[in-house]
Amino acid sequence: MNKKTAAPVTVIGLGLMGQALAGAFLKAGHPTTVWNRTASKAGRLVAEGARLAPTVGEALKAGSLTVICVTDYQAMHELLGAGDIELDGTTLINLTSGDSAQAREAAQWAEQRGAHYLDGAIMAIPPAIGTAEAVILNSGPQPDFEAQESTLEALGTVTYLGADHGLASLYDVAGLAMMWSVLNAWLQGTALLRTAGVDAATYAPFARQIAAGVAEWLPGYAEQIDSGSFPAEVSALETEARAMAHLIEESETLGVNAELPKLIKAMADRSIAAGHGGEQYPVLIGEFVKPRDT
Incomplete structure (x- = not known):
């Protein structure tokens, strides 16, 4: 210029x-x-x-x-x-x-x-x-x-x-939520695999493949959230909760911190208790949009 x-x-x-x-x-x-x-x-x-x-x-x-x-x-x-x-x-x-x-x-x-x-x-x-x-x-x-x-x-x-002046700040923190969630999930998996002698560099390509695959689900899951309808087309939340329990048990057995999967399972358990166990994972939006009771 x-x-x-x-x-x-x-x-x-x-x-x-x-x-x-x-x-x-x-x-x-x-x-x-x-x-x-x-x-x-x-x-x-x-x-x-x-x-x-x-x-x-x-x-x-x-x-x-x-x-x-x-x-x-x-x-x-x-x-x-x-x-x-x-x-x-x-x-x-x-x-x-x-x-x-x-x-x-x-x-x-x-x-x-x-x-x-x-x-x-x-x-x-x-x-x-x-x-x-x-x-x-x-x-x-x-x-x-x-x-x-x-x-x-x-x-x-x-x-x-x-036009809403607050949107840039909201997108900023939403982006940070994505970043930290992906990194934390990768760290959880890295900690688990290290107990078997697998280093982070070896695990990283597999983790990247999983993260990219999950990202492909987002547009379809977004449609469910926006429509308020969560048919279990892939897997029901109660099935996912059993997998979460397996992750927690494996982590605890191996001496790996299980706080993160326990937190997510607690949210899933509340959603299941509210009658959403037969619906698909995005139904958890109901737990994210409300503050936790104190």
Whole structure:
């Protein structure tokens, strides 16, 4: 992209991720202004062509888009809420980690001050920023997103989720739930196989095959959840519960921690007790959507 035509951007917050974001904009040819409480963190970026703004207010004025990536939402409010900060007409995309309620509150706060506000989440590590592997989730008014989409593409694969500002945060934690669940299941299996002298590297290809196979079930299972009908086309939940009991027994016999399978079996047992034993596994959604009694 030609620097003469590329939109100017501002990046506020220069932790490892903020530096990666600013670096990606620079590489894509965007005139890039940066600001950080500790100005020394901007040294490398300035050497690469970024402009270091002396104040947050000056940084906001420099870019047609301001990307915020700071410690938390409180830090964002402290930085942008000062009396001398002018937000009217500014376009903000907040890539700070937080929850959906904070995102919606921040959107209302920013819009009351005349700003166009998008909330986002980064599904990537800093070295991946600027590549297709970096997924940048966005939520907020679609016209505001479309106006900035071509600029944001410098960061990676840009995805628009919808008008609800909380969606990016929700997708973020839903993605983390998937990641940790897959990894925890793999660790459980690795612990079991190590008792027989099978190392993690030997087990990993088989585990990957299983994970990929299970992923293929998701669209069909999603249809069951969305329709509220769970016919046992493959296996009934009560059959799955017997397999869970076998996993627990094998783990305990081998001296492997069984807390994780016990937790899942307890949820299955509650669903079976409620009369769902003859239905298919996605019927467990009923246990996930309600808080556990305390």
